[in-house]
Amino acid sequence: MNCLNVDLLEIILARLPIKSITTCNLVCKEWKSIVESEFLRELFLSHHKKSHSSWSLICTESKKEVLDHLKYNTLRVVAHTDVGLILICLKSHYLRRTYYVANPISRQCVEIPRPPPPPPATRLRIFRPVPSGLVTKVENGVVIGYKVVVMNTSNIIDVITLLIYSSETGLWGFTTLHSSLLLRRIVWHNPVNVNGSLYWLGNKQCNPAIQVVVSHDFYAESDLCQVLDFPDLDNKADFKSSK
Known part of the structure; x- marks a missing residue:
């Protein structure tokens, strides 16, 4: 294929819907x-400036699996992002789960290495890791990195223990977050994901009936969680997610 044909093909492809472009991978x-x-x-982003940054959904890593090759009855979606990527896992014991970051449009996914066992200091306590969220790092409408967040759901008061996988390092790591307010619990599932941060519902330790919003920016250097009260708590103290 000569340069003229390549240039013409690129112009044509850039004007197609994202689903059609990903299909061209197979030609x-x-x-x-x-x-x-x-x-x-x-070229695609410049042509579709007013549309959603769908190009960020494309996975180009070499280590990937096609969803069609997996048994759907063994899979479940455990988290999703504001750019369309989802986190799925194979149903199994929590210490032997296999996670995938998936692209629903191209039907491709990247297998995440299995999480390491908890450190010795953590094993002395009950350790119940559950997949809580998936956060992404986006620049100019393109996903350049993501993190898988697994939360220890036991013993949450002012310290939150997390297992975090980073696509930039290819490694899992244990992280401890500190809360400015004593918490009774955190609703670990279905957090709101915006711009690299997760927002969970939580309950105060001093008054479990009162709910708060617990948030953390996973691309910031701070290890502190922000805790925000809902407005008009005197009239309504029980809030539910609209998701």
Whole structure:
């Protein structure tokens, strides 16, 4: 394929819907290289400035699995992001779960290495890790990184123990977050995900009937959680997510 044909193909592809572009991956290796090129990504974004940054949903990592090859009855979606990526896991014992970050449009996913066992100091206490969220790092409408967040749901008062996988390092790590307010519990599932932060519902230790919002920016250097009260607590203290 000569340069003129390549340029023409890139212009045509950039005007197509994202689902059609991802299908072109299957034509041949040369088309796949064009589809995954940074130039086509920028051309697509400039042509679709007013639309959602769908290009950020494309996975280009070499280590990926096609969802069709997995048994759907063994999978469940455990988290999703504001850019469309989802976190799924194979149903099994929590210490042997396998996680995947999936792209629903291209039907591809990246297998995440299995989490390590808890450190010796943590094993002395009850350790119940559950998948809580998936956060992404986005620049110019393109996903450049993500983190898988697994929470220890036991013994949450002013310290929150997390297992976090980073796509940038390819490693899991234990992280301890500190809350400015004593908490009775955190509703670990279905947090709101916005711009690299997770927002959970929580309950105060001093008054479990009162709910608060607990948040953390996973791309900030701070290990502190923000705790926010809902407005008009005197009239309504029990809030439910609209998701």
